[in-house]
Amino acid sequence: xxxxxxxxxxxxxxxxYGMYIALAVIMLIFEITTGGLFLQPxxxxxxxxxxxxxxxxxxxxxxxxxxxxIDLSVGFLAGFLGAIAAIGLTTLHLPVWLVIPAVLVIGVxxxxxxxxxxxxxxxxxxxxxxxxxxxxxxxxxxxTTSTGTLNIKDETFVxxxxxxxxxxxxxxALLPGLHILTLTIGVAAILWFIWADIxxxxxxxxxxxxxxxxxxxxxxxALISIAIGYVTWTLAANNGMxxxxxxxxxxxxVYDWITRQTVIGRHIYAxxxxxxxxxxxxxxxxxxxxxxxxxxxxxxxxxxxxxxxxLQSAGPSAGAMLELDAIAAAYxxxxxxxxxxxKVTGSVVGAIxxxxxxxxxxxxxxDESLQYIIRGGVLALAVIFDVATRRxxx
Amino acid sequence: xSKTILEMKSISKTFPGVRALNNVSFRVEEGEIxxxxxxxxxxxxxxxxxxxxxxxFGDYEGDILLQGEVQKFRHISDSEHAGIAIIYQELAxxxxxxxxxxxxxxxxxxxxLAIDWNETIRKATEMLATVRLKVNPxxxxxxxxxxxxxLVEIAKALCKDVKLLILDEPTAALNEDDxxxxxxxxxxxxxxxxxxxxxxxxxxxxxHIADTVTVLxxxxxxxxxxxxxxxxxxxxxxxxxxxxxINNIYPPRSHAVxxxxxxxxxxxxxxxxxxxxxxxxxxxxxxxxGEIIGIAGLMGSGRTELAxxxxxxxxxxxxxxxxxxxxxxxxxxxxxxxxxxxxAYASEDRKxxxxxxxxxxxxxxxxxxxERISSRGVTDQNLEVKFANEFKTSLNIKTPSVEQRVSNxxxxxxxxxxxxxxxxxxxxVLILDEPSRGIDxxxxxEIYTIMNxxxxxxxxxxxxxxxxxxxxxxxxxxxVVSAGRIAGELSRSEATQEKIMHxxxx
Numbered sequence: 001x002x003x004x005x006x007x008x009x010x011x012x013x014x015x016x017y018g019m020y021i022a023l024a025v026i027m028l029i030f031e032i033t034t035g036g037l038f039l040q041p042x043x044x045x046x047x048x049x050x051x052x053x054x055x056x057x058x059x060x061x062x063x064x065x066x067x068x069x070i071d072l073s074v075g076f077l078a079g080f081l082g083a084i085a086a087i088g089l090t091t092l093h094l095p096v097w098l099v100i101p102a103v104l105v106i107g108v109x110x111x112x113x114x115x116x117x118x119x120x121x122x123x124x125x126x127x128x129x130x131x132x133x134x135x136x137x138x139x140x141x142x143x144t145t146s147t148g149t150l151n152i153k154d155e156t157f158v159x160x161x162x163x164x165x166x167x168x169x170x171x172x173a174l175l176p177g178l179h180i181l182t183l184t185i186g187v188a189a190i191l192w193f194i195w196a197d198i199x200x201x202x203x204x205x206x207x208x209x210x211x212x213x214x215x216x217x218x219x220x221x222a223l224i225s226i227a228i229g230y231v232t233w234t235l236a237a238n239n240g241m242x243x244x245x246x247x248x249x250x251x252x253x254v255y256d257w258i259t260r261q262t263v264i265g266r267h268i269y270a271x272x273x274x275x276x277x278x279x280x281x282x283x284x285x286x287x288x289x290x291x292x293x294x295x296x297x298x299x300x301x302x303x304x305x306x307x308x309x310x311l312q313s314a315g316p317s318a319g320a321m322l323e324l325d326a327i328a329a330a331y332x333x334x335x336x337x338x339x340x341x342x343k344v345t346g347s348v349v350g351a352i353x354x355x356x357x358x359x360x361x362x363x364x365x366x367d368e369s370l371q372y373i374i375r376g377g378v379l380a381l382a383v384i385f386d387v388a389t390r391r392x393x394x
Numbered sequence: 395x396s397k398t399i400l401e402m403k404s405i406s407k408t409f410p411g412v413r414a415l416n417n418v419s420f421r422v423e424e425g426e427i428x429x430x431x432x433x434x435x436x437x438x439x440x441x442x443x444x445x446x447x448x449x450x451f452g453d454y455e456g457d458i459l460l461q462g463e464v465q466k467f468r469h470i471s472d473s474e475h476a477g478i479a480i481i482y483q484e485l486a487x488x489x490x491x492x493x494x495x496x497x498x499x500x501x502x503x504x505x506x507l508a509i510d511w512n513e514t515i516r517k518a519t520e521m522l523a524t525v526r527l528k529v530n531p532x533x534x535x536x537x538x539x540x541x542x543x544x545l546v547e548i549a550k551a552l553c554k555d556v557k558l559l560i561l562d563e564p565t566a567a568l569n570e571d572d573x574x575x576x577x578x579x580x581x582x583x584x585x586x587x588x589x590x591x592x593x594x595x596x597x598x599x600x601x602h603i604a605d606t607v608t609v610l611x612x613x614x615x616x617x618x619x620x621x622x623x624x625x626x627x628x629x630x631x632x633x634x635x636x637x638x639x640i641n642n643i644y645p646p647r648s649h650a651v652x653x654x655x656x657x658x659x660x661x662x663x664x665x666x667x668x669x670x671x672x673x674x675x676x677x678x679x680x681x682x683x684g685e686i687i688g689i690a691g692l693m694g695s696g697r698t699e700l701a702x703x704x705x706x707x708x709x710x711x712x713x714x715x716x717x718x719x720x721x722x723x724x725x726x727x728x729x730x731x732x733x734x735x736x737x738a739y740a741s742e743d744r745k746x747x748x749x750x751x752x753x754x755x756x757x758x759x760x761x762x763x764x765e766r767i768s769s770r771g772v773t774d775q776n777l778e779v780k781f782a783n784e785f786k787t788s789l790n791i792k793t794p795s796v797e798q799r800v801s802n803x804x805x806x807x808x809x810x811x812x813x814x815x816x817x818x819x820x821x822x823v824l825i826l827d828e829p830s831r832g833i834d835x836x837x838x839x840e841i842y843t844i845m846n847x848x849x850x851x852x853x854x855x856x857x858x859x860x861x862x863x864x865x866x867x868x869x870x871x872x873x874v875v876s877a878g879r880i881a882g883e884l885s886r887s888e889a890t891q892e893k894i895m896h897x898x899x900x
C-alpha cells in the first residue's frame with residue numbers, strides 16, 4: 001500500500017470518513033473539556049441509551065428523505081404511541097407481550113395513514129405530516145389529561161431502556177468486573193465482520209473483479225475491530241450492554257441490509273434518484289411511498305416504546321420536537337435533501353454526533369441556550385461540508 | 395425600398411462538440427412577415443436565443459444589428475428593452491394570476507408605491523381588444539384555452555411597444571380555428587406596421603402568410619425566398635429543408651422480416667387530461683418480428699405520446715382503441731405490465747426520465763428487471779456486476795468501471811447504458827425514442843450496428859426519430875406522424891426525405 005492509495009480511498013469517501021473523523025474529534029474535545037468524564041464507561045452507556053430512540057427514528061427518516069419526502073408527525077406520534085403503551089399496561093393491565101406488538105401495529109397503520117394522501121393524491125408530505133403532527137399532539141393531550149402523567153411499572157417494559165442484557169455466568173466468575181455475554185457478543189461481531197469481509201473478497205476474486213489491496217483491507221478490519229472492541233469493553237465493564245443498544249443495532253442492521261442488498265432497497269433509492277425514470281422502469285412509486293411511510297410508522301412505535309420505557313412514564317409533552325432531532329441527525333449523517341442519497345448507518349452516526357454534543361455539553365454545564373446554538377452550527381457545517389464535497393466530485 | 399429592421403450577420407455558435415450555427419445570416423425588413431423554417435435541430439431556436447440574449451453577447455460570433463445599430467444583448471431584458479419580443483411555444487404566463495396581471499407583468503402601472511389596478515385593467519382591456527380576444531380580464535389564465543393564452547402572450551408583448559414580434563411555432567398546439575384566428579391577427583398587426591418573425595413547421599400556413607422565407611439546415615442559411623418572386627412553394631421549401639446528403643453511415647443489414655405481427659394498435663386514441671387536448675387520433679400501426687419501423691414526425695407531433703401510450707401509459711392518458719401483442723388484446727395499467735409483456739422503452743429524455751444520473755452504471759442497467767439478479771427479493775451484486783460488464787463489452791460502453799456514475803459519461807455512452815438497461819429486461823419489442831440525439835457520429839454508427847444485431851436475433855424495434863436520414867437508413871417501414879395522426883406509411887423503397895417531410899408538415 002502506498003500513501004497514494006490511502007489518499008485515493010480518503011478522497012473517494014471523504015464524506016463518509018469526514019463524519020467519523022468529526023465524531024472522533026468531538027469525543028476527544030469533550031474528553032478533554034470534561035476532564036475525562038465523557039468517555040467513562042457509565043457515560044458511554046448513558047449516551048447510547050439517549051441516542052437509541054432518536055437513532056431509530058433517524059433510520060426511518062433517512063428512507064423518507066431519500067424518496068424526497070418528510071415526516072413531521074413522528075415526534076408526537078412516538079409520544080402518543082408511548083401513551084397507548086402506558087394505558088395498556090397501567091390502566092388496562094394488559095400483558096407486555098400483547099401491548100408491544102399492538103403498539104407496533106398501530107404505528108404502522110399511522111404511517112400508512114400519513115402516506116395515503118401523499119402517495120395517492122400527490123399531497124405534499126410536509127402538509128400531510130404536519131396535519132399528523134397536530135392530530136397526534138391532540139391525541140396525546142387527550143389521553144393524558146384525565147390522568148396526568150401515566151407512570152409505567154411493568155418491569156419488562158421499563159427494562160427495555162434501563163435494563164442490561166443478562167449474563168450467562170455469575171458476576172466475577174471468569175473475569176472480575178466484566179460482563180461476559182457482552183464481551184462474547186463483541187468478539188462474535190468482530191469475527192463475523194472479518195469472516196464476511198474475507199468471504200466477500202473471495203467471491204469477488206472468483207468473478208475476477210478488482211478488490212482493494214490486502215493491506216488496506218487489513219487496516220480497515222483492524223480499525224473496525226478496535227472500535228467494536230473498545231465499545232464492548234467499556235460496556236462490559238459497566239454491567240453489560242443495555243437492551244436499547246441491542247434494539248438499536250438490530251434496527252440498523254436490518255435496515256442497512258434492506259437498503260444495500262434487497263430489491264425493495266434498490267427501488268427506494270431509484271425513486272429518490274429519479275422518480276420518473278423509476279416509474280418508467282416498472283417501479284410503483286406510490287406503493288414504495290406507502291411502504292417507506294409504513295416503516296417510518298413502525299420505527300416511530302419502536303422509538304415511542306423506548307422513550308416511554310426510558311422515562312418510565314408517558315406525559316402530555318412526550319416526544320415533542322423529536323421529529324426535528326431525527327431530521328437533524330439524518331442530515332448530519334449525510335442524507336441529501338435532493339433525494340436518492342443517504343445511508344442509514346450514516347444517520348445513526350449522525351444521531352450519535354448530535355447526542356454527543358448534548359451529552360458532552362451537559363457534562364460541561366454549558367447553558368441550554370448556547371447548546372442549541374452550537375448544535376445548529378454543527379448541523380449547518382455538516383450540510384455545507386456535504387454540498388462542498390459533492391461539488392468537488394463533479 | 396423598405397428599411398431593414400433586423401440584420402444578423404455571420405452568426406456562429408458552438409456548443410461543446412457541436413457547431414449549432416455556422417455563419418448564419420438573417421435579415422428582416424420592416425413591416426414584413428418573415429418565416430423561418432427548417433427541420434428539428436436546424437438551428438432555428440438557437441438563432442432566436444442568440445437574438446434574444448439567452449446566449450449573451452460574447453458567447454457567439456457575428457453581429458446583431460437592429461435598425462442599423464449593433465446590439466450587445468447580455469440578457470433577455472436587454473433585447474426586450476430594444477423592442478424584441480419572443481413568444482415561445484411553452485408559454486411564459488402565470489396560470490394562477492388574472493389576464494390583466496399577466497399582461498402588465500413586468501411593466502406594472504404604479505401610482506406612488508402601489509399598483510394602480512384600475513389603470514392596469516383599463517390598459518389590459520385595450521390590449522385585449524387589439525388582439526381581438528373577448529375574455530373578461532379578471533379571469534385566471536389557467537381557465538383559458540391554449541389559443542386564448544397565446545393571444546394574451548401577444549397582448550403582453552404588444553404592451554411593451556414592440557418593434558419585432560417573434561413567434562416560435564405558435565400554431566403547433568392550436569386547433570385549426572384558433573390557428574387561423576392567430577394567423578389573421580398577425581396579418582392585421584402587419585397592417586399596423588408590426589414586423590413579425592414566425593417559426594413554423596406547417597408549410598401551408600407559411601405559404602399563406604409569409605412575405606419572405608428563410609430556410610435553415612444544419613446550422614446554415616440555405617436560402618431566403620421572396621413570396622413575390624413565386625419561389626415560395628411547398629415543394630421548393632421541402633427541397634431546401636431536407637437537401638442533406640445521406641452519407642453511408644448506416645450499416646447494411648441482411649435479414650428477412652418474418653410475417654408475424656408482434657405488436658399492433660387499432661383505432662388508437664389518446665386524450666391528455668393534463669393538457670386538456672387529444673394527443674393521439676385514430677392511429678393504426680403494425681410491427682412484425684425482426685422488423686425496424688421508423689416513426690418520423692416533427693417535435694410535438696405525438697410520437698413520444700404514442701410510445702408512452704403503448705408502454706403502460708405512465709402519463710395516464712385516456713386511451714381508446716386496441717393494443718394487441720402477438721395477436722392478443724392487452725391492457726397495460728403501468729410500465730410494469732408492459733415490461734412483463736416483453737416491451738421496453740428507452741426514452742428520448744435520457745437525463746429527465748431515462749437514467750438515474752446519480753447512480754452507477756450497473757444499478758441503472760439492472761433497475762428495470764432486478765428479478766434477474768435476485769432471489770426472494772435479495773440482490774446478488776456480484777452477478778449484477780457480471781451482467782453489467784457483459785454489456786460494457788458487447789455495447790462497447792467506454793468507462794473504466796461499471797461502478798462509474800452515469801452522470802460522468804458522455805452522451806453516447808449514456809445512450810448505450812440506456813439501451814443496455816432495456817436489453818437487460820430481454821424484450822421482444824424495443825421502442826427507441828430518438829436513439830441518436832446528442833451523440834457523435836461514431837457512437838451513432840455503433841448504435842445502428844447494435845440495432846441490426848438485435849433484429850437479426852429476432853427482436854422488433856420501433857425507432858422514433860426526427861432525423862430523416864436516420865429514419866430512411868434504418869427502417870424497414872416508416873410511419874409518418876403529424877398532429878397526432880398517422881399521416882402516412884411508406885416502405886423503405888418508396889420513402890424519400892421529401893415525401894416524409896411533405897406528410898409531416900401537413
